[in-house]
Amino acid sequence: MTSGTTHPLENADPWAGIRRGQQRRPVEWLVERAIHAISLSAIVGVFLIFIFVAREALPIVLGRATSASATQVIPLEGLDTRSPAEIQKYLGLTPEQFAALDRDAKVDLMNLKLETAKGASKDRDAAVNTLEWRYLLLPYQWSGYDKPEMIWQPVSSIHKYNIIPLLIGTLKATIVALLFAVPLSLAAAIYVSQLSSPRLKEWLKPGIELLAGIPSVVLGFFGLLIMASFLQEVFGYESRLNAFVAGIALGFAIIPVTFSIAEDALTSVPGSYVHGALALGSTRWQAAWRIVLPAAIPGVFAAVVLGFGRAVGETMVVLMASGNASIVSASLFDSTRTITATIAAELAETVFGEHHYRMLFLLGALLFGVTFLSNLVAESFIHRLKKQLEGKA
Amino acid sequence: MAGAGITLAATLLILLILAIILGNVLWHGLPSLSFRFVFSGADRDMFDVNKAGILPMLVGTASRVILMSFFVIPVGVITAIYLNEYAKPTSATTRVIRSAVNNLAGVPSIVFGLFGMGFFIHFAGGSMDRLFHPGSAEPVWNKPGILWASLTLAVMTMPLVIVATEESLKAIAPGLREASLALGATKLETVRKIVLPQALPGILTGGILAVSRAGGEVAPILFTGAAYYMAHYPQALTDQFMDLGYHVFVLSTQSPNVDQTRPILFATVLTLLLLTFTLNVVAIIIRARIRRGMRAAH
Amino acid sequence: MTSTPKISIPPSAEAVAPGETGEAPQARSAADSRILIESSDVSLFYGPSQALKRISIDIRERLVTAFIGPSGCGKSTFLRCFNRMNDLIDHVRVQGRIQIGGHDIYSGDVDVIELRKRVGMVFQKSNPFPKSIFENIAYGLRLHGMRNGPELQGVVEQSLRGAALWDEVKDRLHSSALGLSGGQQQRLCIARAIAIRPQILLMDEPASALDPIATAKIEELILELKKEFTIVIVTHNMQQAARISDLTAFFYLGELIEYDVTTKIFTNPGKKQTEDYVTGRFG
């Protein structure tokens, strides 16, 4: 020991200075505040996304927007049957101006209004505000059609915004994707987590997750240029690009998601479950299928729900491989148009603030809502899984 | 045992799909991938097989992901530090932040595009134009540009950085923090001198994953900055840019003659894949190292 | 509120290190030594569960005080009260008073950071930083504002010598501390703790993970260190407590059962529970 040597930190009264109080580190304090503030940015981000997507769509939701190229006309008799206030507003006059006019002048103005309305468009639908909810959701017999139909046709003289064809298109592609990807990735998750050797697992898991590294524009390209023709030859359907092709390509995009979550869930089941089953003489497969899978079922649900959310929100794959025709049909082999593809294809042509622009933001808000919800549901499933396993472990 | 066979078959099928995609792109793309193709501009004709080059797209994509990293890495890392080092794990704020991060990760990329347009271009850009360029006839900030595209991508990839950083923070043996604090270090000193250096591999992984993910994304930049064609490289934060992924889309869907432009399409896809895949593989390797380290630490 | 009587040492008692060799390094009277830590009625709660029950004890300067008792009885918890490491755990509540050097360390105007610089700690599991040996020691010194230079190097050497590690590592100061053996790592942690010249050294089972030879080295070191530091050591090894400590406190279920000169605790304990424990009847 080098006692005797003086130490630079040696102090005459060693305890002097401990009572200097807590708040004497302003820099530290400031930095901590800043860290806290910045960490709230994730919340702010989600919040802003919601606000700014919903904000643009709000006028439609509230019924404040109109797409009618012609206004509703009031026939001449209206002058007697309607209230003066209504007529005044219809003619676009101030109350003073309106009071100053005599009846003849009012009749002249009414006639003028009728004339201009007629001139504006011959189409009887020109006066329809296609942004009202019933036109967005219900079939309507447009002039020139022989039966009520649901049509998405924003760029035409009458802007038709029925979103049902897009919902159907989205659902078709999503269902194909889920039917393709869920069984495949679930089976793979069972194999990787329960049956493969640990050494093999070290390779298989990252291998499958590599699929997530393929950009969706490349999957779309692959669907469009390679799979489409191949599948058409095999199945012999008519239109080369359709919900089926898009759905399969979409499946590639969601396999890594469903696989990862399901694999995590299956792996989180304690080994003691398996050992118990194995001790009773069951095979590894029986233990995986009868013991582990049922125990991990909430996690499997979470995987499916998240896969659904991902499929609904995926853009480039469907934009490139679905054919993009907004047809209402039950066939998977018809060309189809999804919500995401619609936004991607049309937003660039819209004018800021105009109803088509707002309509696309409404679709975006819808997407946001659906994926937000599926996230919450998945989260609650995972939470339930954790609780179950904790309760039993 | 048939069930076990099916699961093995499914695993192999997924790997086969991966192999087919990669093999196809490699097979058709490699012959057209030349030094000239990668390092020359598209200034002559971007659809001409013998003249087209993708340097402008490479530059554009690289610029936007680098710019994005400047935003997303600090914010993501700081958020992760807050969640793991400062916040009480059970507090309401922590739970809300975690839930927000989870949800952010699930928001469709096209919605980020809408957000970028509504928030960055029209709201932020519009306000900046009113403030700084009140008389200008042409919008300066209130239009698509590389800054807005990068910011949009930064919001999108934030969960990746947060999650990866947090994972590496959790892998640090708790004894190290105690040792530092017991020596009279403040929390901030401990974070700066002990925790952060240890978390560096995880931060790196997060950054790489974010770059690789954002590098291949097209939907968020469709309306926030990507250009179909530009005669010059982006010079300012307000300029648009050409982009590798977007170029794949253009060549796939808007080529005047798909069969003729096929070779450059495949070569472009191959380039894009090489970039994103290399980054992904690097990230996976670092991550595996961290996980192994974590098992050793606990 | 009935206060448990403070357990204090009879003034006549001699703290003598046991051992037949006769070269016991110290033979100071426990009563001669000043009281450095004074704990009165300290209770600690982890959320709803009480881990310490009204503990009153005086710790004396430049002696080794050992805390013994069965696992889970609160030894570590109590030790960590002295440098307020328990502050880092959520939902911990401390009642009562601990005075160190005459200052109530839980009073509002005490700076925990300054306290910890004066009350060093060595942990059960050695925890060197994943840095070089040199940097491990220099870490605390830099926190004190010391710059690179001969002074820093001098203190690093002095500390490593103080921890009986210098000769083993002087040729590889700049290689990673993680390359050291378990015993060396623990001595490095001791060197790191004494480098910043604390008054008190808290040791929480510092040798429990080490082999007998490394343990012996640590014990030897502790006897050396007590010349300059007040040492409080938690141990589950009763021979160890007997070998190195001057005073021993026996804890059971969060209570301080008996506190006395070590020889008395091990040869003639005042309480039945203590006797049962030191004779190995439970624990």
Ligand SMILES: Nc1ncnc2c1ncn2[C@@H]1O[C@H](COP(=O)(O)OP(=O)(O)O)[C@@H](O)[C@H]1O
């Ligand atoms: N962080 C903690 N949170 C809750 N309870 C704890 C915590 N640390 C220790 N305890 C409890 O406090 C009691 C005393 O623990 P400890 O001080 O570690 O005992 P010892 O060191 O004597 O083995 C034990 O019952 C233990 O379960």
Ligand SMILES: [Mg+2]
């Ligand atoms: Mg203990």
